[in-house]
Amino acid sequence: MSTFLQFHLLTTYGPSNPNRDDQGRPKQAMVGGSPRLRMSSQSVKRALRESAFFELDLQGNMGIRTKRLFEKLVEHLDAQGVPGDVASEAAAQVAEIFGKLEAPNKADGNRVASTLAFVSPEEWRLAEDLAGKIVAGEDMPKEKDLKKLVLRHADGAVDIAMFGRMLAADADFNRDAAVQVAHAITTHTAQAEEDWFSAVDDLNKAEDTGAGHLGETAFGSGVYYQYVCVNADLLVDNLDGDRDLAAKGAEALARAIAQTSPRGKQNSFAHHPRAHYVLAEKGTQAPRDLSGAFFSPIREQPILDSSVASLVRTRDDIDEAYGQAWDADCIMHVGVGGTLDEIVLFAGDAVRDA
Structure with missing residues (x-):
């Protein structure tokens, strides 16, 4: 029987474009019939692998x-x-x-x-x-x-153990991912906007009018829901039974997902968000995400508080219908209570005790 460690995060992004589509616009998705901004799971995993928490805490245990x-x-x-x-x-x-x-x-x-x-x-x-x-x-x-x-x-290799790999040359040496990362979506209706901008030529003579450069870029803003699920037993197996290293990896993951984001257009928008709400759960029950909390887009102001309330309400409703889907939990809610250090300790212990 496997132990699952699940994370549910709500994070606010100001005007930014962390994950672009083929036209340079923020990625989007239709959810519940309404447009949302989206960050792909691939971009999130790349950001985690490149984070300082993985680079420093897992030095010598990262694949290429x-x-x-x-x-x-x-x-x-x-x-x-x-x-x-x-x-x-x-x-x-x-x-x-x-x-x-x-x-x-x-x-x-x-x-x-x-x-x-x-x-x-x-x-x-x-x-x-x-x-x-x-x-x-x-x-x-x-x-x-x-x-x-x-x-x-x-x-x-902790990142290979977490995110798996496929070897086209020999499927016998593929590795199943111990960590599943969902696409992050805004909890409310959101669409990309266009920014028209100009740049001035510093050596432009006073009598010459007009800009030295004209351009446009797209951006968006919103509260994103992110779900991550860790199969603690598989993580340990993928690391050849090294439970301490697996726990260290889970701790680095917990720190990174709360403080790391894809870096698209970061110099233009300086997005460095931190999660406002983190719910961590552990248990042997089948995992379940809570994205259903946002299929009807959040409309009540303030959006962030309403998103937290919808997430908590949906969790309670699912537990009442199916039975409690966790044995223990840990919550960090900025301005209300809990700390990231507590979430990190909870994540590490969940893997050590698996």
Whole structure:
């Protein structure tokens, strides 16, 4: 039986554009028949992985997502004095463990993979060691057994353990995500707006009129609901049974989701929001999100307080109908009570006790 750690957050964003669509506008969604602003789960996970909380608290336990393993292996071998052709051949043999390589670049002979590979620190070290053994002329096993020298089902990469990976080259070494991240949506009706702007040429002569540059950019604003679900047992399994590291990862996640956001257009809008309301739950019951609280868009002012009230009411209603979906909870409500440190401790303990 799995233990689930669930987070429900409400965060206010002023005018900003943290996650853009293909036209540079804030991403949107129709929810309950009304337009909302949206941040994709992919953008949120990227922001979490790049946050200072992950970078500092989980240093040495973060994977790298890249198509450029071949290039880095060549650089590694080159630094050891391996001739270029030999280094390229060995690097190609190892890099193809993670995915098919494209044809060499005509200009420099570099090769990139056709798909991104999520490589853990341990796998990266093993890849470098294997490349060195190939250069040294050691006998190598066949392709299937060769992969087993590098690829791992579980190790110390917390971000891979959390968000999973898919290896097109070998599905046997895929990893199921222990952390599910929903798309964040505004709790109320919201649409993107357009900002027309101009820039002045500092050296423009007084007799010359007009702007040096004209442009436009899109932005939006709102209260976002974010849901995150952690399968604590799977997180521990993905980290090869290291419960302390899994708990450390859950603590970093709890800090990051309350204080981190996608960085689109951040220099233009300076959005640095922090969650106003965080509800953390743990239990062995089947997880459930509370997005239904906002299918009818919040209209009552103040929007933020009404959003909290709708979330709490929906939670109570679901629990009454289905039975309580949690064994313990922890709440931080800015201006009312609770602290982020309490949420972080709660998250860590939920994983330690799983």
